[in-house]
Amino acid sequence: MTLLRHLAAAVVAGAVIWAASVQLNAFRDFQMAEIAVYVVAIAGLSVLIGLSGQISLGHGAFMAVGAYTTALLMMHLNWAWWAVFPASAAVAAAGGAVVGLAAARLHGPYLAGATLLLAVALPSLANQFPGVFGGDQGLSVTVLAPASLGAAFPQTRWLAWICALAALITLVVLANLARSRVGRDWRAIRDDPVAAALAGLNVAWLRVLAFIVSAACAGLAGAMLAVTTSLVSPGSFTLSLSIALLAGAVLGGLGTLLGALWGGLVIVLVPTYVTDVATSHGLSGGVAANVPIAAYGVVLIVVMLVFPYGIQGGLRRLATRFLPTPPARIGTPGRLPSADDDKGPDSPYRRPPVGEHQEEGTS
Amino acid sequence: MNSSHRLRLPVVAAAVTASLVAAGCGSGSGGSSGGAAQSVPGITKTQILIGSHQPLTGPAAPGYSEIAPAANAYFQYVNAHGGIYGRKIKYTYLDDGYDPSKTVSVVHQLVLQDNVFAIFNGLGTPTHLAVVKYLNASKVPDVFIASGCDCWDNPTTYPYSFGWQLDYVREGKILGAYIKQHFAGKKVGYFFQNDEFGQDGVKGLDMEIPHAQVVSRQSYVPTNVNVGPAVAALKASGAQVVVSFSIPAFTALLKLTAGKLGWNPSYVVSDVGSDPTTLAGLLVAFAKKAGATVSGNALTQGIITDGYLPAWGSTSNSWIALFKKVHDTYDAKAPLDGNVLYGEAVAYAFVQAMFKAGKNPTRAGLVKAIAGGLPQGPVVAPYDYSATDHGGIMGAYMGVIRSGVIVQQGPVWTTDTTPTGAVTTFTGSQPAAPASGMP
Numbered sequence: 001m002t003l004l005r006h007l008a009a010a011v012v013a014g015a016v017i018w019a020a021s022v023q024l025n026a027f028r029d030f031q032m033a034e035i036a037v038y039v040v041a042i043a044g045l046s047v048l049i050g051l052s053g054q055i056s057l058g059h060g061a062f063m064a065v066g067a068y069t070t071a072l073l074m075m076h077l078n079w080a081w082w083a084v085f086p087a088s089a090a091v092a093a094a095g096g097a098v099v100g101l102a103a104a105r106l107h108g109p110y111l112a113g114a115t116l117l118l119a120v121a122l123p124s125l126a127n128q129f130p131g132v133f134g135g136d137q138g139l140s141v142t143v144l145a146p147a148s149l150g151a152a153f154p155q156t157r158w159l160a161w162i163c164a165l166a167a168l169i170t171l172v173v174l175a176n177l178a179r180s181r182v183g184r185d186w187r188a189i190r191d192d193p194v195a196a197a198l199a200g201l202n203v204a205w206l207r208v209l210a211f212i213v214s215a216a217c218a219g220l221a222g223a224m225l226a227v228t229t230s231l232v233s234p235g236s237f238t239l240s241l242s243i244a245l246l247a248g249a250v251l252g253g254l255g256t257l258l259g260a261l262w263g264g265l266v267i268v269l270v271p272t273y274v275t276d277v278a279t280s281h282g283l284s285g286g287v288a289a290n291v292p293i294a295a296y297g298v299v300l301i302v303v304m305l306v307f308p309y310g311i312q313g314g315l316r317r318l319a320t321r322f323l324p325t326p327p328a329r330i331g332t333p334g335r336l337p338s339a340d341d342d343k344g345p346d347s348p349y350r351r352p353p354v355g356e357h358q359e360e361g362t363s
Numbered sequence: 364m365n366s367s368h369r370l371r372l373p374v375v376a377a378a379v380t381a382s383l384v385a386a387g388c389g390s391g392s393g394g395s396s397g398g399a400a401q402s403v404p405g406i407t408k409t410q411i412l413i414g415s416h417q418p419l420t421g422p423a424a425p426g427y428s429e430i431a432p433a434a435n436a437y438f439q440y441v442n443a444h445g446g447i448y449g450r451k452i453k454y455t456y457l458d459d460g461y462d463p464s465k466t467v468s469v470v471h472q473l474v475l476q477d478n479v480f481a482i483f484n485g486l487g488t489p490t491h492l493a494v495v496k497y498l499n500a501s502k503v504p505d506v507f508i509a510s511g512c513d514c515w516d517n518p519t520t521y522p523y524s525f526g527w528q529l530d531y532v533r534e535g536k537i538l539g540a541y542i543k544q545h546f547a548g549k550k551v552g553y554f555f556q557n558d559e560f561g562q563d564g565v566k567g568l569d570m571e572i573p574h575a576q577v578v579s580r581q582s583y584v585p586t587n588v589n590v591g592p593a594v595a596a597l598k599a600s601g602a603q604v605v606v607s608f609s610i611p612a613f614t615a616l617l618k619l620t621a622g623k624l625g626w627n628p629s630y631v632v633s634d635v636g637s638d639p640t641t642l643a644g645l646l647v648a649f650a651k652k653a654g655a656t657v658s659g660n661a662l663t664q665g666i667i668t669d670g671y672l673p674a675w676g677s678t679s680n681s682w683i684a685l686f687k688k689v690h691d692t693y694d695a696k697a698p699l700d701g702n703v704l705y706g707e708a709v710a711y712a713f714v715q716a717m718f719k720a721g722k723n724p725t726r727a728g729l730v731k732a733i734a735g736g737l738p739q740g741p742v743v744a745p746y747d748y749s750a751t752d753h754g755g756i757m758g759a760y761m762g763v764i765r766s767g768v769i770v771q772q773g774p775v776w777t778t779d780t781t782p783t784g785a786v787t788t789f790t791g792s793q794p795a796a797p798a799s800g801m802p
Contacts, residue, residue, distance in 0.1 A: 027475035034468060127557065127584055136489050136558040137514075138463065140496065156475065229467040231493040236464040272472065275457065289419030289428070289458045 006175045010168045017164045021157050029156040030228070031268055036163035037224045038264035040170045042248040043257055044217020047174055049246075050255020051183060052210030053190030054103060058115030060242035061122040062215040064234075066092045066222025068126070071139035071232040081143050085166055085223050092219020093212045100211025104204045119242040123234040138233025141226045163224045170217060171257050177213065178257075186210055218245075251303050253310025262311040270296055403725050405480025411447060411717065411724070413483045414455045414473035416490060421460035422585075426611065426641050427486060429697050430509065431456040433706025434484060434713075436693035437686075441714050444801055448722045452714075455479065463493035470494040474503055481506055481729060484527075484709050488512045488559055499523045504729045506716065507709050507755070511635070512559050513780050516754035518734070523726075525733055525748065526755040527709055529634070529671045531560055531608070532780040534759065535567020537669055538606060538631055540776065540786040541761050543571050546629065550578045552602030554593065554617055556609055557582035564608035564633055570782045578602050583613055594620040597628075604629045609636040615645040618662055619653075630666045634759065637668035638701035639767045660767040668769060669759040671742050672708050673793070675699050676768030681796035682708075682741040689800070708741040715740055715802040740802065743775045744789050754780070758789055 021029050045059050066088040073079045073087060099118060103111055126133035133139065145158035177183055188196040189203050197203045226232045248263030271292040278288040307314025405412040417431045418424050435454045442451040455477060457469040466485075473479045474497075481504035485491045488510040498505040499521050507527035508515050511534065515526040542551060551572055555561030561582060569577075579600035581593035594617060597605060605621075605628045607614055614636035621627070636642075643659025650657040673680040675687075686707045690699065697703050717724060719732040734753070737746050744758030758777030762769040775789040 025475065027472055030468070030471045030475065124584070124586060137492050138489065140492075142496070156471065225464060229464045229493060230497065231463055231467070233463050233489050233493065235462055235489045238462065240462075272468075279455070292458070293420060 002179050003172075003176055006172045010172045014164065014168055017168075018161070021160045021164075026154045026156045029154060029160040031272070032160040033156065033163040033224070033228045034268045035261075035264045036160070036167040037221050037228060038245070038248060038267050039167050039260050040224065041218050041221035041245050042252060042263040043171060043174055043260035044214040044221070045245050046249045046252070046254055046256065046260050046263075047178065047186075047217070048210050048214035049249060051178060051186040051190060052207060053186075053193075054207055054210060055108075055112050055246075056103075056115040056211075056214065057112050057239075057242050057246060058099070058118035058122075059214070059218045059245050060237045060239065061115075061118040062092045062095060062218035063222035063225060063241065064123050064126075064232075064237035065095045065215075066219030067226040067232040067237070068133060068139070068222075069219070070223040070226040071141050072132075074141055074143075075139060081162060081227060085220055088223035089216040089220040092222065093216035095219075096212045096215020097208060099215070100208035103211055104207040116239070116242075119237075119239050123237040126234040134233070136234060138231050138235075140231050142230060143227045159228050163228060166220060166224055170220060171260075174213075174217070175257055182206075182209065247300060251300060251310055253307075253312030253314075256310070256312040259310050259312035266296075266299060266311075270299055403480065404478040406450070406724060409450060410453050411450045412453045412455065412477065412479050413481050413713075414457070414470075414477060414479035415483050416459040416466045416469050416473075416485045416494070417456045418461040418486060418490075419456075419458035421462065423461040423487065426638075426700075426702050429700070429702040430484070430486065430706040430709075433690070433694055433697060433703040434710035435706075437689050437707045437710035437714070439693045440689045441801060444799065447714060447717045452717075454483070459487075459490055461487055461490055463490050466490040466493050467497070470497065474498070474501060480504070480724070480726065483507060483713055484509045484706075486510070488514075491515075495521055495524055502726060504726050506729070506733065507712055509705075509709070511563070513563060513754065514559070516752060516780075518751055518753050521753070523730055525730075525753045527712060528705075529669075529744075529756045529759050530754055530780065531563035531633070532567040532570075533757065533778050534633060534669060535564040535608070536570050536778045536784075536786055537567075537759055537761070537776050538564075538633070539568040539571025540778075541667070541669075542568075542604060542606065542631060543573070546604045549576070549603040550601050551576050551604045551606060552579040552597040552600055552628070553577065553581065554597060554605055554607040554609060554613075555580075555582050556613065557584050560635065561608040567780075568606060571786065583609070585610065585613070588612075588616060590616045590620055594624065594626075597621075598624055598626045602628055604631060607632045607636060609633070611636045611638060611641045611645055615642055615649055619646065619649055619657075622662070632666055632668045634669050634671065634701075637666060637764070637769075639663050639764050639769060640698060640700040641702075642666075643767060663764045663767065666764045667761065667772075668764065669761050670769055670771070671744060671756045671759040672701075672704055673741070673743065674762065674769040674771070675701075675704060676770065682793075685796045685800050686741070711741050711802065712737065718802050738802075739791075739794060741796070743793055744777050745791070747779075 017032065021032060041059060041063060045056060048054055048056055069088040069091040070084050073084050102114060106114055127135055145153050145155055185201050185206050188201060189206050193203050229236065244267055248267045249260065251266055252261065252263030253259030274292045274295040278291040303311060415431060417428065419428045438452040438454050441447065446452065455473065457473065459466040459469050470482060473482065482498055484507050485494065485505065486509040491508050491510055495505060502523060505524040507525055511528050511531045513530040513532050515521065515524045553565055553568065555565050579597050579602055581596055583590050583593055590613065607617055607630065609617060614632050642663050646657055646659045646662045673683050675683060677683055686704060689707055690697065690703060694703065715737055716729060716733050720729045733748050734750050736748050739745050742756050743760055744756055747754045747757045758775055760771045760775045761773055762771045776786050777789045778784055778786040
């Protein structure tokens, strides 16, 4: 039943995206593909942080794993994109399993530090082995629209389609996973690992599993990024990418899939939009160049002040305030925070006890 | 997962629709402006629109972010003096932060949404490699790329791309020829950036310097500022001359680290990492961080380098006078350094090419005009442009830094990128700048 509902939602969203992609110009199609990349990566990170209560500052590294897998498979084995996407997700998932094994032993700032190391170190491997990974220049990836669509078919529309398809499939899978027993177990270990262990849950394994799922999403996003930008090079997977993903997840609303959509939109559209505004108002080069970064910071601050649960959490909150039937029913497991319950002593969203930093911001 | 719990059709549909509306509203009118069937993208009766990707923020921004405003300053000068056959140049340069994925994004925006006529002076090897195939597949002229990689010189694969600056292989050969001549029999050590820039440079050096003379080859990666081990190894090898293919920050680190070890070899540094103004600033800043006070100009004194543009110090040069005038009128806040000179000179070359492309320029017409050869202009050696060569400047002079300015030593040398091509003295002379300042 849940699966059917999610599938139906995905089909409707797919139809809307298809209609929009045909209407919009080629550059907007390209941006749709970019948004899809970030939605997938952020959704995976959001599951890791929001559901299992672990943090990662290294998701850019998993994206790099997926992207390089894509480039190598396409270059050496000529695989098609539909085979490469799941393969890249699988390779990144394997990487996630290894990192997850270490991560399950670490908490809070130690986990953040360890994953940070990954984000910094892994992409520079490409420079160490230029023969395999093409060094600083990277490897090129080409995905062309099928000839049956005609020669005049915009390549960017094809990119938008395949990326949107991958994103919708990912969201349906994640939505079902979160609804499943695994999702409930994750919430249990997030809220109180000791109680969860006493109840018979294998806390360590659940943590590793969350890392695997999350890394698979990042790997898929990396594959999509490789296809979208047609190049895989270490310069694309900087620390700032990992931070941007985390910021996107927090901005959108941790633990919510729609939040990932908001996060992706903000990351892709805010800089472009602000640059357009800044240049059309004739700001000088040096100022105009830094305005997007400043605007991004302002958005981050405003969202955190006005919507501490991210955009999605904020929208829910507005809905509970202004709509006659609040969509969040009290007492449902995994319900959303509403205006009154964030400080209540029984709230599952209460501040975590001191020393459990990894649970900060999980509500 | 809170939302999944009640993920409903209307919610998802509304959210997706809202997001697409947001995407659609992003910037408006640009998309449909290329409407008329026969029109050339980016060209109207009054304007030529060109675009670029530049590192205006991020790690490569210091220094390099001066280039595009300097180029724009020269375009403004041209616009104020009648434009190109009456059309004014509008130069839109977008920030890519030296991140190749962002380069792809901004170049798509320039080509698909802003409908630029050409991409001009896109900066950086890894960044531009991300878009070179796309630009050629879309038949967008990709002219005067701001990178010395000889990879752009490939008319079969990249018919629409043109390099401009002296490529690193040629530069390596010229530096190598100088060392062979002036440091015969001395022990030579290499210090180079471990990417295409440094490796191409070393390739060129090896074509000229006898292998037995090279006693140590040390590389660095730009993300690791600890050059101590590399410099110690160079010192231990007994090198008397250090050739450095490094960016300015690492030239400064090399110099300071060697100084700390009490080692004082002769330095031969690539044009990329030897701009005296930039270098002096960095030396002072780095030394200050380590708690020492140094004089930048004293430390750069005696560094041997090469140059393919006249130096700011040659005040009698007509090109320097022109570029100084443009700088003072349109870009006065920028320092008078190598980046600003570079930006103005490459802009001049573009204006030359546009005049050559004629009164009704087309994209193919611009490519044909450049491939037909460009007059020398502000650079000290001729261009190699032809149907089979899209490289750019063919040579440079050698110089020594004295009191913060590069002083030319000897003639201009030209060469090619092959191992057998000789380094020869350029016998022609540089034409004077036109009095109007317009090509």
